[in-house]
Amino acid sequence: MRVVRLHIAAIAVVCLSLLPSVPASATTILVYHSFDVRTSMSISMAAFAAQLDYLEQTGHKVISIDELVNCVESGRNPPEKSVVIAIDDGWATVMRAFPELKRRDLPFTLFLPMAYVGNPYCAATLSQADIDTLKTYPKVTFGNHSFGHSPRLARDEAYAREDIRKSVERFRQVVGHDTKFFAYPYGARSEAYTRMLGEAGFTYLFVTGDEPVSARTRLTAMPRVAANRMAIALLASVLRGHEALMAKARQVPEASGTLVSATPPAGTIPHNVE
Numbered sequence: 001m002r003v004v005r006l007h008i009a010a011i012a013v014v015c016l017s018l019l020p021s022v023p024a025s026a027t028t029i030l031v032y033h034s035f036d037v038r039t040s041m042s043i044s045m046a047a048f049a050a051q052l053d054y055l056e057q058t059g060h061k062v063i064s065i066d067e068l069v070n071c072v073e074s075g076r077n078p079p080e081k082s083v084v085i086a087i088d089d090g091w092a093t094v095m096r097a098f099p100e101l102k103r104r105d106l107p108f109t110l111f112l113p114m115a116y117v118g119n120p121y122c123a124a125t126l127s128q129a130d131i132d133t134l135k136t137y138p139k140v141t142f143g144n145h146s147f148g149h150s151p152r153l154a155r156d157e158a159y160a161r162e163d164i165r166k167s168v169e170r171f172r173q174v175v176g177h178d179t180k181f182f183a184y185p186y187g188a189r190s191e192a193y194t195r196m197l198g199e200a201g202f203t204y205l206f207v208t209g210d211e212p213v214s215a216r217t218r219l220t221a222m223p224r225v226a227a228n229r230m231a232i233a234l235l236a237s238v239l240r241g242h243e244a245l246m247a248k249a250r251q252v253p254e255a256s257g258t259l260v261s262a263t264p265p266a267g268t269i270p271h272n273v274e
Contacts, residue, residue: 025080026212026246027068028239030227034091041089043228045096052104054232055083060239064107065141065181068213069204072222077215081243084109084213086206086224088145088183090117090126094134102137110134111145111183111206114170131174143181144171144202154188157196164200180204183224194220212242 033041035048055062063082071078085101085108087094094110101108118128126134134140146153147167153160171179180203184193187208197205198220209223217223225238 025077025082026214026242027063027071027078027082027084028212028242029068029084029086029206029222029224031086031088031224032097032228033087033089034228035093035096037093041228042093045100047231048097049100050232051227051230051235052100052106054235056104058236058239062106062108064139065109065143065204069219069222072213072215072217072219075215078213081239083239086111086143086183089113089149090145092124092126092130094126095130098134098137105139107139107141109141109143109181111143111181112171112174113145113149113185114147114167114174115149118174128174135176141179141181142171142175143179143183143206144168145183146185149185151186151188153185154190154193157192160193161196164196168200182206184208189221210238212245214246 030051032043032048035043036045054060058081060081060083061079062085063079065084065086068078068082068084085106087097087108088111090110090112112126116122116125118131119125120127131142144167147163147170150159150163153163168178178201180201182197182202182204183206189205189207194205203219204222205220206222206224208226210225211217211223213222227235230238
């Protein structure tokens with residue numbers, strides 16, 4: 001009988017080893033836009049600080065976007081209970097959030113629309129002096145968010161090609177180096193637009209979506225969740241949903257591609273990632 005049990009156990013081990021690997025952990029990318037202004041895309045500094053407090057109190061780790069893409073590119077899942085902080089559009093109010101992020105020693109990524117930042121005629125966006133100040137912080141990463149931030153980019157190939165060229169050139173002027181990170185304006189993409197971005201040297205492309213980022217996520221379609229209108233209860237629900245999704249994935253392997261959406265109550269997650 002003991003021999004039979006050992007034989008069965010050996011078969012079980014072999015069978016488990018043949019199962020497809022499944023994600024065990026993932027990262028949620030939280031996206032913000034402006035701070036302490038009266039727009040639908042803004043979050044108050046009090047609410048932002050409360051979200052950061054919640055992440056710390058619940059054992060969530062803010063990781064850099066570099067760490068995230070390195071994990072995905074090498075086929076590894078990112079650290080358990082990890083999040084990435086991204087800020088889009090280069091509004092000048094980033095400088096209100098910067099001291100809070102710096103005080104907490106947190107990494108974050110800025111996705112910049114290059115026609116507007118470092119532009120003396122756009123007082124509402126980050127100035128060149130602001131960007132130079134941000135560059136002194138070793139935990140900030142700069143990504144591209146197009147040149148003109150136009151909805152035409154996903155449907156007009158000639159327009160998109162010229163926009164990409166200008167955004168790359170302007171990024172070098174303003175930031176001082178190239179970047180491999182690009183966030184689609186409005187999350188809008190097309191096969192041609194994606195191909196041209198790849199040809200221009202952008203390796204890591206970010207879209208909108210409710211899913212976490214795991215080893216299965218495509219590097220050209222990494223989803224991000226708008227966090228600017230999330231109360232703590234909703235933020236907690238989204239993070240729990242992502243963790244539950246990964247737990248389910250451990251039991252039910254999926255074929256490929258991004259994971260199915262996590263399931264906070266339908267319609268509760270803001271989708272205004274621009």
